Amino acid sequence: MIGVCAxxxxxxxIEGLRSSLDEADDLHFVGAVATPAxxxxxxxxxxxxxxxxxxAFGSKAIFQIITEIKTxxxxxxxxxxxAEISEVESFRALQVGARGILxxxxxxxxxxxxxxxxxxxxxxxxxxxxxxxxxxxxxxxxPRLTPREEEILTLVMRGMKNKQIxxxxxxxxxTVKVHLMHIFEKTGVKDRFExxxxxxxxxxxxxxxxxxxxLGAESEAATR
Numbered sequence: 401m402i403g404v405c406a407x408x409x410x411x412x413x414i415e416g417l418r419s420s421l422d423e424a425d426d427l428h429f430v431g432a433v434a435t436p437a438x439x440x441x442x443x444x445x446x447x448x449x450x451x452x453x454x455x456a457f458g459s460k461a462i463f464q465i466i467t468e469i470k471t472x473x474x475x476x477x478x479x480x481x482x483a484e485i486s487e488v489e490s491f492r493a494l495q496v497g498a499r500g501i502l503x504x505x506x507x508x509x510x511x512x513x514x515x516x517x518x519x520x521x522x523x524x525x526x527x528x529x530x531x532x533x534x535x536x537x538x539x540x541x542x543p544r545l546t547p548r549e550e551e552i553l554t555l556v557m558r559g560m561k562n563k564q565i566x567x568x569x570x571x572x573x574x575t576v577k578v579h580l581m582h583i584f585e586k587t588g589v590k591d592r593f594e595x596x597x598x599x600x601x602x603x604x605x606x607x608x609x610x611x612x613x614x615l616g617a618e619s620e621a622a623t624r
Contacts, residue, residue, distance in 0.1 A: 402519045403448035406432040407439040407465070408481070409456065413504075417452075420508055427515060436461040440468055443476050449519045452502070455482035459489050463496050470497040477518045490525070494593050500524040522559050523596075543586035552579050556592055557599045 404421055406429075408414050414432045421429040430446040433439055436457045443451055451469075453462045466478045479500035480493040490501050500518045502511065503526055510526070517524040545553065548569075555565045562580075566573045580595075589595045 401428045402426055402450065402515065403428050403430045403446065404450045404452070404515055405430050405442055405446060405448040405476075406452040406454070406481070407434075407436060407442075407457065407462075408432055408452065408454045409434050420512070424512060427512065436465055439465050440472075443469065443474055444472075447474075448476055450477050450479060450500075450515050452479050452481040453498075455480055455485060455489070459492070463492065466493065466497045477521075479514065479518055479524075491593075494523070495591075502526065545583060545586060549579055549583050549586075552576065553583060553595065553599050556580075557596045 404417075404427055406414060406417060408417075417432075418429045421427045430448045431442055433442050436453075439451070439453065442448075453465060455462055462480060466480075469476055469478050477499040478497065479502050480490075480498045481502050481504060482489075483504050485493075485501065485503070493501060499521075500514050500523065502514050502524070506514075506526060514524045514526075551569060552565060555568060560568070562573045562576045565576045569576075583595065584590070587595065587598050589598055
């Protein structure tokens, strides 16, 4: 059962979310708080797998919560939940550790898909938002990667860390780092997020389909 909590100020939204999750066989609403200051306390007490964080409280406050979740190594995946969100806010949210960018106006089935996808450890970005990042990719030419570099690009897009990539390919983490440095040099990207977006663009994957390869990107340092 996937536990879900929310940091949301509107009672009607909370009740709607609770009702929808109660009807799902694999999702369970564990609680909600009305202020960002209470969010970490709820997360530490209930240990939900996913937490929806309303951007209406202010990007700065929400980004601080996301950063704290990651700093404390809490077993909760944060999702930025917003009526509207800019390219800059989306990019920053993913940089600090958000695992999903979700618009409140989306149909219920897509919202539930997002919760399930993020709970599995993948990153979820709704297609209209992900299209905002195309500018990052269009400024770059398409270099020729070696077969091994293509394999590593695929695994980075799946959200795998260096140790996981090394285990999957039967190589050392040091070798993974060397390959990543070469990939960054060839593509001109600055970090794993941009690399995953680069892969999405050149391979044409859809971000909001669970049965396709999920966008995997980490907010960690480029090759760590």
